[in-house]
Amino acid sequence: MTLRTTFLGLTLSAMLPTAASAAPPQPCTPARLGANVSAQPEAWRRAVEDLVAATGTAGQPWSCVGGEVDLVVSTDVAQVTVVDADGHTVTREVESPDEVGPLGEALLAKPLPPSPETPSTPQKDPQPREPRVLLGIAVGPRYAGPAHRIWGGVTLSAAVPFRSWGGGVWIRQDGFSMSFVEGLPQTAELCIGASAFRSFTVGSIELRPALRPSLAVVSSVVPEEELEGDKKFDQDTRLYFRLGLETQVVVPISGAFRAVIAVDGEVAPSGRAWASVPFPGYTLGLGVGLEVAIP
Numbered sequence: 001m002t003l004r005t006t007f008l009g010l011t012l013s014a015m016l017p018t019a020a021s022a023a024p025p026q027p028c029t030p031a032r033l034g035a036n037v038s039a040q041p042e043a044w045r046r047a048v049e050d051l052v053a054a055t056g057t058a059g060q061p062w063s064c065v066g067g068e069v070d071l072v073v074s075t076d077v078a079q080v081t082v083v084d085a086d087g088h089t090v091t092r093e094v095e096s097p098d099e100v101g102p103l104g105e106a107l108l109a110k111p112l113p114p115s116p117e118t119p120s121t122p123q124k125d126p127q128p129r130e131p132r133v134l135l136g137i138a139v140g141p142r143y144a145g146p147a148h149r150i151w152g153g154v155t156l157s158a159a160v161p162f163r164s165w166g167g168g169v170w171i172r173q174d175g176f177s178m179s180f181v182e183g184l185p186q187t188a189e190l191c192i193g194a195s196a197f198r199s200f201t202v203g204s205i206e207l208r209p210a211l212r213p214s215l216a217v218v219s220s221v222v223p224e225e226e227l228e229g230d231k232k233f234d235q236d237t238r239l240y241f242r243l244g245l246e247t248q249v250v251v252p253i254s255g256a257f258r259a260v261i262a263v264d265g266e267v268a269p270s271g272r273a274w275a276s277v278p279f280p281g282y283t284l285g286l287g288v289g290l291e292v293a294i295p
Helices: 003-021 042-054 097-108
Strands: 068-073 078-083 089-094 133-145 149-162 165-179 187-198 200-202 205-221 235-254 257-267 282-294
Touching: 042 068, 042 097, 068 097, 078 097, 089 097, 133 165, 133 257, 149 187, 149 282, 165 205, 187 235, 205 257
Parallel strands: none
Antiparallel strands: 068 078, 078 089, 133 149, 133 282, 149 165, 165 187, 187 205, 200 205, 205 235, 235 257, 257 282
């Protein structure tokens, strides 16, 4: 095999797919002039000829539809007759040559073939909105030392997250009291505080360590032997500043609802609190509750 023969074979091989892939365009069949058109007045005849010529240009509903357009002009009225490619005949009356074109186009028109459908882009699931407010409620026990006492209470909280950071306020009422030391009077407390937290996500679980300063109003019943005069009951109430640390574990339940488990510790920096039994110098708490994320 010579170099010339090899080159010719490669050239023919390259041309064959191109020739096969180039499909011939679909033929355009215009309408035909009817037998009576040539005998009509010039203005009418040109109107029909222009209509037939327009059917030879593709891209319009009346284009390439075949059929025939005929015209007969009498003294009173002119009649346009359109026979489509399937042999259906329609006759309409017109009063001037200007009406021939629009009427003929309307009678010849067929629906255009549908354009190729573009693949629809899959709709992305909307991302859930970040919560703007977190409202929570929790209940749980709290150990108060060194007074050796267990409290039970309820905590209400509201926080505003900002990406992975956030801040809020909270209030806790510890009303139920049980002492491990005999003879100590009943105590209760009301705490009002603030919180600043950082959020970490592990899978679907969220961890929130937080700094929680607060003011605690602690009340204690004065023992009967310490009452003055004829008093039957008296209360000793004190105000303490505390610094606290808390870690929350937040688990999504459904929609905006989340389960929360919290462990915290608080300490009163003032030495007076540590020396004032039955008033606590520190507390350790455990809370279980529910949180609602409002978007």
